[in-house]
Amino acid sequence: MRGGAIAGVFVLLLPIFFASLFSHASPTILKDLNAPKFRHSRLAKSALLRQTSNEEQSELWTPLAHQGWKPCTESDGASTVPEKSEGYVQVFLDGGLNQQRMGICDAVVVAKILNATLVIPQLEVNPVWQDSSSFMDIFDVDHFINVLKDDVSIVKELPDEFSWSTREYYGTAIRPTRIKTAPVHASANWYLENVSPVLQSYGIAAIAPFSHRLTFDNMPKYLQHLRCKVNFQALAFVPHVRHLGDALINRLRNPPSEGNMVSNNYLREVTDLKPKQGAGKFAVLHLRFDKDMAAHSACDFGGGKAENLALAKYRQVIWGGRVINSQFTDEELRSQGRCPLTPEEVGLLLAALGFDNSTRLYLASHKVYGGERRISALRNLFPLMEDKKSLASSEERALIKGKASLLAAVDYYVGMHSDIFVSASPGNMHNAMVGHRTYNNMKTIRPNMALLGQLFLNKTLTWPEFQESVVEGHKNRQGQIRLRKPKQSLYTYPATEILMVLRLPYRSVLFGPQIIVYYAYIM
Numbered sequence: 001m002r003g004g005a006i007a008g009v010f011v012l013l014l015p016i017f018f019a020s021l022f023s024h025a026s027p028t029i030l031k032d033l034n035a036p037k038f039r040h041s042r043l044a045k046s047a048l049l050r051q052t053s054n055e056e057q058s059e060l061w062t063p064l065a066h067q068g069w070k071p072c073t074e075s076d077g078a079s080t081v082p083e084k085s086e087g088y089v090q091v092f093l094d095g096g097l098n099q100q101r102m103g104i105c106d107a108v109v110v111a112k113i114l115n116a117t118l119v120i121p122q123l124e125v126n127p128v129w130q131d132s133s134s135f136m137d138i139f140d141v142d143h144f145i146n147v148l149k150d151d152v153s154i155v156k157e158l159p160d161e162f163s164w165s166t167r168e169y170y171g172t173a174i175r176p177t178r179i180k181t182a183p184v185h186a187s188a189n190w191y192l193e194n195v196s197p198v199l200q201s202y203g204i205a206a207i208a209p210f211s212h213r214l215t216f217d218n219m220p221k222y223l224q225h226l227r228c229k230v231n232f233q234a235l236a237f238v239p240h241v242r243h244l245g246d247a248l249i250n251r252l253r254n255p256p257s258e259g260n261m262v263s264n265n266y267l268r269e270v271t272d273l274k275p276k277q278g279a280g281k282f283a284v285l286h287l288r289f290d291k292d293m294a295a296h297s298a299c300d301f302g303g304g305k306a307e308n309l310a311l312a313k314y315r316q317v318i319w320g321g322r323v324i325n326s327q328f329t330d331e332e333l334r335s336q337g338r339c340p341l342t343p344e345e346v347g348l349l350l351a352a353l354g355f356d357n358s359t360r361l362y363l364a365s366h367k368v369y370g371g372e373r374r375i376s377a378l379r380n381l382f383p384l385m386e387d388k389k390s391l392a393s394s395e396e397r398a399l400i401k402g403k404a405s406l407l408a409a410v411d412y413y414v415g416m417h418s419d420i421f422v423s424a425s426p427g428n429m430h431n432a433m434v435g436h437r438t439y440n441n442m443k444t445i446r447p448n449m450a451l452l453g454q455l456f457l458n459k460t461l462t463w464p465e466f467q468e469s470v471v472e473g474h475k476n477r478q479g480q481i482r483l484r485k486p487k488q489s490l491y492t493y494p495a496t497e498i499l500m501v502l503r504l505p506y507r508s509v510l511f512g513p514q515i516i517v518y519y520a521y522i523m
């Protein structure tokens, strides 16, 4: 069933599995751990001594100004459930949590297109993430069905007469109810032409593979709105994920030391009239720097011969050496922004952007290639860095332990509640978060990889020069609305279809219809 997985997507899925092969016990790991602590030691030294003004801090933590967009909640009369269902649509979703999330949204829309009843999507066990959690283990299924009840009919399970339609059934032979040939980004018409007849004949159609099988372009508006409704309203995590997330958020906003200070140092607290900027706020850093990514990028991460050899060997084993980047030099790759940022480089970026050493930084991450030795470069700059483990007890984490999708769900939840979200590398989590936070108009910093690559190559750059370039190069990368271009994902770029220009009355009087042009222009 995974035969159709696109190579590019697959690459994004590989990480943790291989990272975990190289855990502490293996002797080969010793070489991997030779990562240098500071590769950009000159900049890092200055960064450690950085001073940030109150003004800088205040600007950094100020929420995004309203950009004149609001979620489109217009009803166009199309959201009614058809009186008679044409049959059942079943999908099997592969990938990690965030890829499955997009598949769920698309599945609802496909059921809508076909006037069919959707069976709660089945989540495949991914060979990389190894989590067998079902939809109901991750998402609040009753909330899901209820929010969509006026749009699409959804059932938790197939009725008995169709109980034969299982993964095993499709895995053992060619079956007429299996739709195997959906092209990537198939149109609504493709489903009407190819799936409707199957529904009519059998009353059921099982679509697999289904990831990325519905186009983003030339879709009727009401279907795009439905996609948005699923993604941003219907999909809520199960209560225990939300409760753990809330506990983490609460601890990030109210660190114990500050609480103690209030009681122990009451007088000081009272006389300190100027509250610290950024107090009670926190940022989430999604750091993806695993062996898979490091090897695939074919960049040099400063771990010397041993590391370069280990990564080259890995490329050979996993991709047979067929990695496009390996034909370029490290310098070329860096200046094109094609090298993932190391924890140290992310740290320097954040320091340059004005995050001081009292920043509450939540690390949303799985294993980091090079382990604590690499992370320590980041921790030096941000001593108050936290993660699930440092903030919650083992008992509190019992229900999510070892479950990649639930761990990712908690990170997603905390990420959605952070004052600032930064993703150190592109990928499914980054895209999902950028889209969702755009929808809520929240600050999200997107690193300018090409700029950073060039700055890190320059060995004579001073800290003030570095900082100035970084600040300048990230002015427009903090959550400003970007319109979706053809082929781009609606889930990453919800503007225009999902968000609509908010027409304030007085502006309409002043500018009339030009306001649309105006907002499109400032993006």
Ligand SMILES: *[C@@H]1O[C@H](CO)[C@@H](O)[C@H](O)[C@H]1NC(C)=O
Pocket (backbone or CB within 6 Å): 082, 083, 086, 113, 114, 115, 192, 196
């Ligand atoms: C779905 O139902 C609507 C009316 O409820 C109808 O206009 C449309 O043709 C139907 N489509 C299919 C594929 O059955």
Ligand SMILES: *[C@@H]1O[C@H](CO)[C@@H](O)[C@H](O)[C@H]1NC(C)=O
Pocket (backbone or CB within 6 Å): 048, 049, 050, 051, 357, 358, 383
């Ligand atoms: C932050 O840096 C200042 C000096 O710039 C230092 O005095 C202070 O101890 C540092 N705080 C932490 C938590 O490391």
Ligand SMILES: *[C@@H]1O[C@H](CO)[C@@H](O)[C@H](O)[C@H]1NC(C)=O
Pocket (backbone or CB within 6 Å): 458, 459, 460, 461, 465
């Ligand atoms: C490094 O940066 C400095 C200061 O901006 C600049 O003068 C110099 O030309 C840069 N060097 C390279 C190799 O780009």
